[in-house]
Amino acid sequence: MPLFRRNLGYPPDRPATATATTTTTSTVEDPAPAKTGGGLFSSRRGSTQDQNVPPSTTRSTRHLFSKHDSLSQAQAKLRTAQEHEAAADRALVQSRQSVKAAKQEIARLEREAKEEQRQAKAHVNAASKIRKEGDKLGRHL
Numbered sequence: 001m002p003l004f005r006r007n008l009g010y011p012p013d014r015p016a017t018a019t020a021t022t023t024t025t026s027t028v029e030d031p032a033p034a035k036t037g038g039g040l041f042s043s044r045r046g047s048t049q050d051q052n053v054p055p056s057t058t059r060s061t062r063h064l065f066s067k068h069d070s071l072s073q074a075q076a077k078l079r080t081a082q083e084h085e086a087a088a089d090r091a092l093v094q095s096r097q098s099v100k101a102a103k104q105e106i107a108r109l110e111r112e113a114k115e116e117q118r119q120a121k122a123h124v125n126a127a128s129k130i131r132k133e134g135d136k137l138g139r140h141l
Helices: 059-135
Strands: 020-022 027-029
Touching: none
Parallel strands: none
Antiparallel strands: 020 027
């Protein structure tokens, strides 16, 4: 019995029958026939698993799917970046409006302060005039 055999010579349509080999001490049965094309380092290129798979899921298309996935991921990242940029633009416009409103408020407060200063100076001048008038009192005593 050879150690490394590929085909036992049985026809594929006929089932294998066990044959007994007799020696003086023991009986050995031949194993069932091996598949043709098999061997220690055989590949599964001709397996029926790949033949029953639809062409949309073969290896070459899976590669295309991964490319498609990376493209869709890139498109999603682009959309996200565009949304963030639009949000940043809106925030920039809003901050510019806030700065403009703050500057207008500061200018209004400066005008009010100047007006109050003018009124206070007029009040001081009026009080000084009244004091001078009061100083004249009692001179004729």
